[in-house]
Amino acid sequence: MVKKIILTPIQKFVKIESSSGILLLLATILALVLANSPFSESYQSLWDYKIGFVTEDFKLNKPLLLWINDGLMAIFFLLIGLEIKREFLIGELNSLKKVAFPLLGALGGIIIPVLFYFVLNDNPETTKGWGIPMATDIAFSLALLKVLGNRVPLSLKVFLTAFAIVDDLGAVLVIALFYSSNIQLMLLGIALLLLVALYLISYLGYYSNFILIFLGIIIWTLFLKSGIHPTLAGILLAFSVPIRQKITTPEFVDNLVEITNNIKKASVSKKPILLKGQISEIDDLGEWTDKYQSPLQNLEHKLHNWVAYLIIPLFAFANSGVVLSSGLDLETALIVNIGICLVLGKSIGISLIIFIAKKIKLIDVPSDISNQQIIGVSFLAGIGFTMAIFIASLAFADSPKYIDSAKIGILIGSIIAAIIGYLILRFKK
Known part of the structure; x- marks a missing residue:
């Protein structure tokens, strides 16, 4: 009974993310087709269309692409924040022993690709793209595991999900520390005070979706105007949502x-x-x-389908349309660098640190997970689509050439990593 209670939410999560991965793939293909078709100009102009409002004292008028990347993606980060909080409090990361296996894998998957990037990079203008190969795309990677069916144990899917969440948390910290600029401390201070008020209200036992949305919009706007990337507001807002039930x-x-x-x-x-x-x-x-439901679980449940089936595919559709014509001005070295970081950096980083930690008995690897499966999953971790493209858009915001090159490198690297990982897991002995 206890096993069913623990595993059922994970199985449902994997099912949703797997289906989302398929939709994500279709959105990516459609974007590439449109960007390289007679409709290319219309496709590009759609995302450049400005929406918002302007007054004498306030301006919030942004291209549709930025409303998706800064606005809708804040909801994606809100969901990530809820998942992180749940996992750390009652999930697969709620003890040192549980967290050690995916945490060390995630650290290897973050540090080694970044080192690869710095070693391979020889252009000072592309140095700031070092954060691109850090994160793993949960939707795509779990979609491939779903295709493999019973060939992979549920514990391997839990491991992939857990270290991908830790990867995302690392990427969030990198965005906050290295990809935010021109910070307005007064606006940031007001936003943080509102967050503290929200945390205090939650701590005192009162929670309301209306208050979360109302203050969330204000905090998001303050983050945007302060120079801190506004999607980070989503993560911080998530931590204010209580997980407790009021009745048993x-x-x-x-x-x-x-x-x-x-x-x-x-x-x-x-x-x-x-x-x-x-x-x-x-x-x-x-x-x-209302008293029986956990506010965190309830909100996570309500957001999951919206994020999986609308926000992430829409993000992919808006950001994956790279023109692949022969005359396109691209940075080949950047494409190759990112591709190598995703394929080799991720696979070597994750599997090597896991094997070392396992050898010195620092972690306990579930008995139904083999070394070959760890290697296979470490290659799947090289599918860095959503977060990688997001970081690329921040790192090279003023250079379309480098953004397009980074996107192509991400696509190529992710495809190669997916194929290798799938074959290793598919033909496990």
């Missing part, structure tokens, strides 16, 4: 039984409406349900 399962069940019995005893109207007593019981049911 037995208490909820007792009240549910009482409400059900009262509804059964009540007179039944022949008209398609409820009687006053029934309305009262339904209201009570709603109140007890």
Whole structure:
């Protein structure tokens, strides 16, 4: 029973992310086709179309592409933040022993690709792209594991999910520290004070989605105007959402039984409406349900499909349209560098540190995970699509040439890493 309670949410998560990965792939292909078709100009001009409002004292008027990258992606980061908080409090990362296996893998998958990047880079103008090969795309990588079916154990999917979340957390810190500029300390200070107020309200036991959304929009705007990338507001807002339940399962069940019995005893109207007593019981049911649900779990559940099936595919559709014509001005060295970092940097970094830690008994690897599977998953970690493109857009914001080169390097590296990882796992002995 306990095993089912723990594994069912993970299985559902994997299923959603796997389906999202397929949709992500279709969105990427469609973007590439449109960008290299007679509709290329219309495709590009769509994302350059400005939306917003301007007054004498305030301006918020941005291209559609930035509304997606700065606005919708903040919701993506909110979900990432909820997942990180849940995993650290009650999930696969809630103890030192549990966190050591994916944490060390994630550290290897962050540090080694960055070292590869610095060693291979010989252009000072592209040095700031070092953060691109850090993160793993959960949706794409889990989609491939889904295709493999029963050939891979659930524990391997949990490992991939856990270290990908740690990777994302590392990428978030890198964005905050290295890819934010011209910081307005007063605006940032106001945003942080509002966050503290939100944390305090949550700590005192009061939580409201309305307050979260209202203050969240203000905090997001303050981050945007302060020079800190506004998607980071999503992560910080997530930490204010409580995970606790106000009532226990037995208490909820007792009240549910009482409400059900009262509804059964009540007179039944022949008209398609409820009687006053029934309305009262339904209201009570709603109140007890709100108390029983964890706000964090409830919000995560509501956001997951929106992020998986709309926000991430839309992000891919908006950002993957690279023109692949022969006359395109590209930085070949950057393409090769990123490709090598994703394929070799990730695979060597993750598998090497895991094998060393396993040898010196620093971690316990689940018995159903073989060394070959660890190597296979370490290659899948080289699928760095969503976060890699996001960081590339920040690192080379003023250089379309380097952005396009980085995107091509990410696409090529991710495809090669996916193929190698899939074949290793597919033909496991």
